[in-house]
Amino acid sequence: MTRARAPTLHTVAxxxxxSTAIVSRVVNGHYHGMxxxxxxxxxxxxxxxxxxxxxxxxxxxxxxHHRIALIAVDSSPEFLADPFTTYVVAGLSNAxxxxxYGLLVQRLNRRAPLDMLLMRAQDADAITLxxxxxxxxxxxxxTRFRELGLPLLVFQETLAPIPDDVCVVRxxxxxxxxxxxxxxxxLGLSDVLAVVPELAWPAIEARLAGLRDGLDEPGxxxxxxxxxxxxxxxxxxxxxxxxxxxxxxxxxxxxQLAAQSIGALxxxxxxxxxxxxxxxxxxxxxxxxxxxxLTTIRSPAFAxxxxxxxxxxxxxxxxxFETKELVLPVEPQAGQSL
Amino acid sequence: MTRARAPTLHTVAxxxxxSTAIVSRVVNGHYHGMxxxxxxxxxxxxxxxxxxxxxxxxxxxxxxHHRIALIAVDSSPEFLADPFTTYVVAGLSNAxxxxxYGLLVQRLNRRAPLDMLLMRAQDADAITLxxxxxxxxxxxxxTRFRELGLPLLVFQETLAPIPDDVCVVRxxxxxxxxxxxxxxxxLGLSDVLAVVPELAWPAIEARLAGLRDGLDEPGxxxxxxxxxxxxxxxxxxxxxxxxxxxxxxxxxxxxQLAAQSIGALxxxxxxxxxxxxxxxxxxxxxxxxxxxxLTTIRSPAFAxxxxxxxxxxxxxxxxxFETKELVLPVEPQAGQSL
DNA sequence: GTGAAAGCGCTAACAC
DNA sequence: GTGTTAGCGCTTTCAC
Numbered sequence: 001m002t003r004a005r006a007p008t009l010h011t012v013a014x015x016x017x018x019s020t021a022i023v024s025r026v027v028n029g030h031y032h033g034m035x036x037x038x039x040x041x042x043x044x045x046x047x048x049x050x051x052x053x054x055x056x057x058x059x060x061x062x063x064x065h066h067r068i069a070l071i072a073v074d075s076s077p078e079f080l081a082d083p084f085t086t087y088v089v090a091g092l093s094n095a096x097x098x099x100x101y102g103l104l105v106q107r108l109n110r111r112a113p114l115d116m117l118l119m120r121a122q123d124a125d126a127i128t129l130x131x132x133x134x135x136x137x138x139x140x141x142x143t144r145f146r147e148l149g150l151p152l153l154v155f156q157e158t159l160a161p162i163p164d165d166v167c168v169v170r171x172x173x174x175x176x177x178x179x180x181x182x183x184x185x186x187l188g189l190s191d192v193l194a195v196v197p198e199l200a201w202p203a204i205e206a207r208l209a210g211l212r213d214g215l216d217e218p219g220x221x222x223x224x225x226x227x228x229x230x231x232x233x234x235x236x237x238x239x240x241x242x243x244x245x246x247x248x249x250x251x252x253x254x255x256q257l258a259a260q261s262i263g264a265l266x267x268x269x270x271x272x273x274x275x276x277x278x279x280x281x282x283x284x285x286x287x288x289x290x291x292x293x294l295t296t297i298r299s300p301a302f303a304x305x306x307x308x309x310x311x312x313x314x315x316x317x318x319x320x321f322e323t324k325e326l327v328l329p330v331e332p333q334a335g336q337s338l
Numbered sequence: 339m340t341r342a343r344a345p346t347l348h349t350v351a352x353x354x355x356x357s358t359a360i361v362s363r364v365v366n367g368h369y370h371g372m373x374x375x376x377x378x379x380x381x382x383x384x385x386x387x388x389x390x391x392x393x394x395x396x397x398x399x400x401x402x403h404h405r406i407a408l409i410a411v412d413s414s415p416e417f418l419a420d421p422f423t424t425y426v427v428a429g430l431s432n433a434x435x436x437x438x439y440g441l442l443v444q445r446l447n448r449r450a451p452l453d454m455l456l457m458r459a460q461d462a463d464a465i466t467l468x469x470x471x472x473x474x475x476x477x478x479x480x481t482r483f484r485e486l487g488l489p490l491l492v493f494q495e496t497l498a499p500i501p502d503d504v505c506v507v508r509x510x511x512x513x514x515x516x517x518x519x520x521x522x523x524x525l526g527l528s529d530v531l532a533v534v535p536e537l538a539w540p541a542i543e544a545r546l547a548g549l550r551d552g553l554d555e556p557g558x559x560x561x562x563x564x565x566x567x568x569x570x571x572x573x574x575x576x577x578x579x580x581x582x583x584x585x586x587x588x589x590x591x592x593x594q595l596a597a598q599s600i601g602a603l604x605x606x607x608x609x610x611x612x613x614x615x616x617x618x619x620x621x622x623x624x625x626x627x628x629x630x631x632l633t634t635i636r637s638p639a640f641a642x643x644x645x646x647x648x649x650x651x652x653x654x655x656x657x658x659f660e661t662k663e664l665v666l667p668v669e670p671q672a673g674q675s676l
Numbered sequence: 677g678t679g680a681a682a683g684c685g686c687t688a689a690c691a692c
Numbered sequence: 693g694t695g696t697t698a699g700c701g702c703t704t705t706c707a708c
Contacts, residue, residue, distance in 0.1 A: 006487075008684095008685055008686085009686065018694075018695085020687090020696095021694070021696080021697095022694065022695080024687060024688085025687095025688095033693060034693065034694085035694090038694080050485075052456070052460055053685085054398070054460070054685050054686070055460050055461040056394050056398040056401075056461060056684085056685080057685035057686040057700090058687080059394035059397075059686095059700095060392070060398050060686075060701065060702085061685080061686045061688090062686085062687070062700085063700080065394070077429075077640075078425075078623075078640065079428070080424060080427055080431060080432075081424050081425050081428045081622075081624050081640075082624075083624060086418065086424050086624075087419050090415070090416050090417070090418035091415075093418060093443045093444070094416075094418075097445045097446075100458070102442045102443070102444055102458055103442065103443045104405070104440045104441065104442050105431045106431070106435050106440055106441070107431060107432055107435045108435075119390050119393075120393075120438070120440055122390055122393050123393040123394060147388075149344075260627075263627060284419075285416075285419070286419055286420075286625075287624075289597050289601060291629050302416065346700095346701055346702085347702065347703095348701080357678065357679045357680075358680095358702080358703090359681095360678065360679080362702070362703060363703090366703085371678095372678085373677060376677080394701080394702095395684090395701035395702040396701080396703080397684095397702095398686085398700090398701080398702075399683085399702045400703070401684080
């Protein structure tokens with residue numbers, strides 16, 4: 001049994017005894033100066049035949065796709081499974097669905113050729129970007145993507161000046177870092193170990209900058225870079241670092257690393273917060289509960305996604321971004337670890 | 339400054355002094371019986387002009403889109419942020435990207451009208467489905483989506499018989515439940531509290547069925563349904579239940595709920611595993627570390643996604659699914675909580 | 677070995 | 693108020 005070919009505008013037009021133009025207008029809700037009778041007849045035919053407009057034909061004709069591309073530039077296949085990313089994407093996808101836009105998810109390996117992706121990104125109305133890697137690499141990517149002529153929305157980027165038709169959406173990482181730094185300083189501690197992912201990431205830099213702001217007189221700040229994607233490697237790195245020197249406080253660049261730090265301290269018999277203080281960052285529901293409850297910074301990740309969706313949809317309607325940069329506040333969360 | 343119109347096949351053809359047919363063939367790698375010189379000339383022109391084929395036109399012509407839709411039927415806007423879902427989607431999106439397919443993510447509210455979505459799903463080559471809700475609702479959805487005539491791949495569904503051109507990909511939840519049940523039974527415990535999400539979900543049923551298999555003689559099995567999306571509500575429900583009766587073991591239907599259960603037990607001064615045993619399910623890297631280390635079941639969520647991608651791509655190439663159902667094994671993970 | 681031409685299904689300007 | 697028509701950019705058959 002071969003499935004019946006899907007009905008087209010023509011089929012419906014014939015069935016309703018009108019021209020395709022009329023059907024097109026009805027389907028698109030342009031009832032201006034149309035008799036109620038015709039409209040009713042067409043609507044009946046549409047229902048009867050189960051007609052759906054062919055999106056590819058429509059896209060070809062109008063060059064609008066009702067689709068936003070999300071490109072994650074990362075070397076880890078599990079990029080989507082990071083708690084922060086996950087919430088941003090959830091918010092984005094959700095808000096877009098609500099406004100009848102689709103989200104096209106694609107991963108770009110930092111070392112893979114761009115062309116395939118550039119080509120695939122073509123059938124979206126705009127592009128959103130999640131980038132790790134050093135600043136110059138990120139700039140190259142932004143430039144390349146801009147060449148497609150599509151509006152670009154970049155998450156968690158710190159970039160000045162922001163190029164034309166590009167919008168940055170981020171949280172105030174620096175303020176979060178500062179709050180923690182001030183707290184550490186308020187406790188009279190100055191020997192701090194910062195645990196950050198190996199792969200540079202602008203938000204992490206901002207958190208560290210904030211930490212420095214807050215500490216003010218940066219007694220001794222040591223930076224430990226860990227390969228975040230490999231739990232085992234993180235443990236090993238922490239163990240080795242702590243064997244060499246135990247700091248007064250550990251500033252972890254996210255809650256997962258904070259949990260790991262508490263674990264590593266436990267392995268050498270140090271308690272949190274009694275012996276060593278530990279702070280986290282991003283505090284998302286998906287990140288499991290840690291003991292003791294973390295002093296951390298609550299991230300508006302989901303809202304970052306929904307706000308980005310609104311910005312994009314409006315950009316597409318109005319022709320320009322209403323703002324070049326949207327910075328959402330973070331919320332300090334006092335726990336018992338710091 | 340108006341952006342120059344993107345080059346089309348025609349532009350390239352004129353630049354290379356050949357017909358559009360030739361350019362099309364070169365772009366698609368159909369070099370059969372073509373002179374090396376022509377090919378080279380066309381390739382040069384393509385490079386020089388920075389030509390990319392228009393995907394919408396191609397789709398219209400070929401009715402292939404190189405795109406898979408992922409539709410999550412759930413009432414929670416944060417559906418994507420569930421650890422299990424997150425890993426499946428990460429695997430899927432990643433494997434699809436590698437095979438030059440895009441993943442189009444869309445959420446469907448259980449109460450929202452289907453039509454909009456059915457329409458949007460049109461521009462994909464196949465549909466993957468994540469569904470919660472009662473069995474009859476799920477069946478209706480499968481039927482409706484099948485009407486689009488697209489291949490359908492459903493995650494974590496237990497369904498018999500499986501309809502035509504539909505493929506189910508799931509993990510062996512029942513075996514996982516059974517392993518835990520047997521362990522509980524081996525410890526000589528029989529007063530068990532199962533904590534499950536309010537909203538029915540076939541995988542959860544399977545885990546419970548497995549638990550019953552394992553317990554064999556189901557002393558006393560109480561089921562507590564909680565509104566999983568609301569942390570606060572979960573705590574409250576657990577507190578109330580434990581105030582009424584403290585079981586010998588808690589079978590949580592996922593690790594997040596297990597963590598919550600341990601917390602609730604701590605609030606009434608009960609220790610795990612000394613006073614009460616607790617088991618989890620799904621054990622994914624993103625789910626934070628719990629203390630004590632959970633006895634749980636390790637889920638192949640990421641692999642579920644990558645395998646699904648392969649199945650889909652092959653289905654599209656060959657015309658039929660090579661298997662109607664793919665069940666991946668789970669791996670028991672002995673911890674200290676049970 | 678290469679080209680001409682039909683047509684995928686739709687929208688919108690214009691004619692009636 | 694409704695219909696005619698010209699493409700949007702591409703693939704593919706068939707003719708040369």
